[in-house]
Amino acid sequence: MLRHELLGHLHRLLEPRSYLEIGVSDGRSLTLSRTQTVAIDPAFKVTSEVQCDLHLVRATSDEFFARTNPLAHFRRPVVDLAFIDGMHLSEYTLRDFMNVERYTTPASVIVFDDMLPRTVDEAARDRITKMWTGDVYKVMQALQKHRPDLLAFNVDTQPTGTSVVLVPDATAPGLTEKYDDLVEEMVVDDPQDVPTEVLERKHAVDPEKLVASPAWERLAQLRNRLRPTNASQVRSLFRATGLTELVGG
Numbered sequence: 001m002l003r004h005e006l007l008g009h010l011h012r013l014l015e016p017r018s019y020l021e022i023g024v025s026d027g028r029s030l031t032l033s034r035t036q037t038v039a040i041d042p043a044f045k046v047t048s049e050v051q052c053d054l055h056l057v058r059a060t061s062d063e064f065f066a067r068t069n070p071l072a073h074f075r076r077p078v079v080d081l082a083f084i085d086g087m088h089l090s091e092y093t094l095r096d097f098m099n100v101e102r103y104t105t106p107a108s109v110i111v112f113d114d115m116l117p118r119t120v121d122e123a124a125r126d127r128i129t130k131m132w133t134g135d136v137y138k139v140m141q142a143l144q145k146h147r148p149d150l151l152a153f154n155v156d157t158q159p160t161g162t163s164v165v166l167v168p169d170a171t172a173p174g175l176t177e178k179y180d181d182l183v184e185e186m187v188v189d190d191p192q193d194v195p196t197e198v199l200e201r202k203h204a205v206d207p208e209k210l211v212a213s214p215a216w217e218r219l220a221q222l223r224n225r226l227r228p229t230n231a232s233q234v235r236s237l238f239r240a241t242g243l244t245e246l247v248g249g
């Protein structure tokens, strides 16, 4: 399954009330949205028809999140579905995650693009290939190590792999304290020492099985209830529907 197909399935299954996209380029992923949307890119050049209620921001994601009330376009400052596909360097993508997480509920879903490079060249920090993942795969390693509360997993999409984070916590302090140490670990000269398990996609979830899970529609129902959703309800839902087992959580 192509990575945009996975994103399209998640839009359809989750029917998010709000969608945040970091990294727009020509707008191909943006065309999948049918909901209130904020999309950020300092150099967007949208060439396709877009069919959503859109605030298109010409700024870097850091500039955007430094604004007062950046998500004023949404009815509530909450992101139901996010797609992180901006600057493909691990320190930027980690910051994007930290900033997005502040605007989530436990029922929000965060998707990262280009998280499973196919070659060491594709993962270089200094771009040398046409398709480029950069070293953003390191963000998933950092989340799996330092945020065991998250359900964070890779998905075997084509051509590059995708990652999904579930049960985010807008109040979690953990990564802010560790950010400088993580950047020191992650930012190293090329060539990157990409782990074999990343290149071989060990433990990456089959996207067909992922989208066939009944968890997504149940998650949308839970999210849409008026009472605020809590993390233990979401985790129970994922266990009951078999999603936790499928993603190796």
Ligand SMILES: C[S@@+](CC[C@H](N)C(=O)[O-])C[C@H]1O[C@@H](n2cnc3c(N)ncnc32)[C@H](O)[C@@H]1O
Pocket: 022, 023, 024, 025, 026, 027, 028, 029, 030, 040, 041, 042, 043, 044, 059, 060, 061, 062, 085, 086, 087, 088, 092
């Ligand atoms: C891979 S493209 C996005 C593709 C698009 N999401 C899609 O799938 O159709 C990455 C985009 O990130 C943008 N970008 C680079 N640095 C950024 C930053 N700091 N904040 C937000 N976007 C950034 C680039 O201008 C580029 O258009």
